Amino acid sequence: MIDGIFDVVGAAGPRTFFEHLTTATLSHGYLFTGPQGSGKKTFARALGRSLLCVTPKRTLLGWCGTCSGCTRIEAGTHPDFYFAEGQLKIGDRDGGGFHETEETTARDLVRQLSLHSYAGGKRVFVLGDADFTREAANALLKFFEEPPAAVVLIVTTNALGRVLPTIRSRLVEVTFPLLSEDEIVRILGRHGIAGDDALRAASIANGSATRALAYLIEGEGATRDAAVEWFFAAAQGGEADASGWATRPTLEAGLETVKTLARDWIALGLGGSVPLLARDQRARLEELPAREPAAFVRMLSAIGDAERIARTNVSPPLVADLVRMALAPSSR
Ligand SMILES: [Zn+2]
Numbered sequence: 001m002i003d004g005i006f007d008v009v010g011a012a013g014p015r016t017f018f019e020h021l022t023t024a025t026l027s028h029g030y031l032f033t034g035p036q037g038s039g040k041k042t043f044a045r046a047l048g049r050s051l052l053c054v055t056p057k058r059t060l061l062g063w064c065g066t067c068s069g070c071t072r073i074e075a076g077t078h079p080d081f082y083f084a085e086g087q088l089k090i091g092d093r094d095g096g097g098f099h100e101t102e103e104t105t106a107r108d109l110v111r112q113l114s115l116h117s118y119a120g121g122k123r124v125f126v127l128g129d130a131d132f133t134r135e136a137a138n139a140l141l142k143f144f145e146e147p148p149a150a151v152v153l154i155v156t157t158n159a160l161g162r163v164l165p166t167i168r169s170r171l172v173e174v175t176f177p178l179l180s181e182d183e184i185v186r187i188l189g190r191h192g193i194a195g196d197d198a199l200r201a202a203s204i205a206n207g208s209a210t211r212a213l214a215y216l217i218e219g220e221g222a223t224r225d226a227a228v229e230w231f232f233a234a235a236q237g238g239e240a241d242a243s244g245w246a247t248r249p250t251l252e253a254g255l256e257t258v259k260t261l262a263r264d265w266i267a268l269g270l271g272g273s274v275p276l277l278a279r280d281q282r283a284r285l286e287e288l289p290a291r292e293p294a295a296f297v298r299m300l301s302a303i304g305d306a307e308r309i310a311r312t313n314v315s316p317p318l319v320a321d322l323v324r325m326a327l328a329p330s331s332r
Pocket of ligand 1: 067
């Protein structure tokens with residue numbers, strides 16, 4: 001039961017978890033984990049908004065939408081709501097200061113954390129997709145030693161291994177599952193995307209609203225289409241033109257598509273009724289002849305290699321060619 005507005009799609013587990021908390025049982029730090037695009041930052045914002053709404057409510061989650069707290073959150077001007085994304089840096093220790101960049105610095109954060117609430121209530125800090133340098137982590141640990149009572153810190157990550165154990169152990173972990181296709185369609189609807197476009201994007205988004213939006217808005221649809229055509233040409237040993245996806249800005253997304261298709265091909269080759277990730281390509285995948293298990297293993301290994309090399313300066317067409325050789329029928 002939620003008193004007020006809480007318009008977050010999906011995240012049933014986290015929602016239930018916080019529904020059972022009160023301001024008295026709320027911890028000072030949470031770690032939201034789960035795949036990219038599963039709604040961690042959206043939920044963190046909504047939780048922050050719930051905590052900063054000043055209208056009395058019977059539940060922890062939920063906000064009124066009209067009070068001074070809600071209005072300021074909506075306008076992005078709430079002095080007790082701090083939202084930062086990406087790497088937390090800290091500069092040279094002997095330099096006495098930190099790098100003057102746009103990036104969040106840990107010292108700035110720690111200083112902010114030590115301030116009192118402007119509005120007299122809680123202060124909420126969200127560190128989205130947090131990536132701590134070791135020094136930044138150490139600076140933050142000072143906060144954990146004596147966390148101020150009214151502060152709630154929410155860290156989100158899709159790479160749990162990159163959160164230092166010393167930080168992780170001080171946060172309460174909340175896991176976000178992949179979104180269902182229905183949930184992605186509902187989220188796309190809020191972005192004004194409906195109908196066949198929304199259904200198609202949701203069906204190929206592998207449970208990630210971020211990926212569905214990227215596909216529709218950021219032109220990743222063209223990258224995917226090019227990678228799909230390339231994949232089937234390569235798998236049949238034909239002329240495979242990689243120019244539509246093997247470029248620096250699109251290489252990662254293109255390889256992701258190729259990997260998804262290769263996995264589905266292998267899944268079909270192993271038989272059974274496994275759910276495919278690229279369901280829209282099922283008919284074409286079924287037409288591809290199955291390979292020996294060893295060939296499938298080589299294929300996945302080559303794609304893994306390609307993903308690693310893609311992060312270096314090797315030219316994207318060369319990366320694509322490495323994968324093409326592993327996909328080709330003559331591959332031994
Ligand atoms: Zn309110």
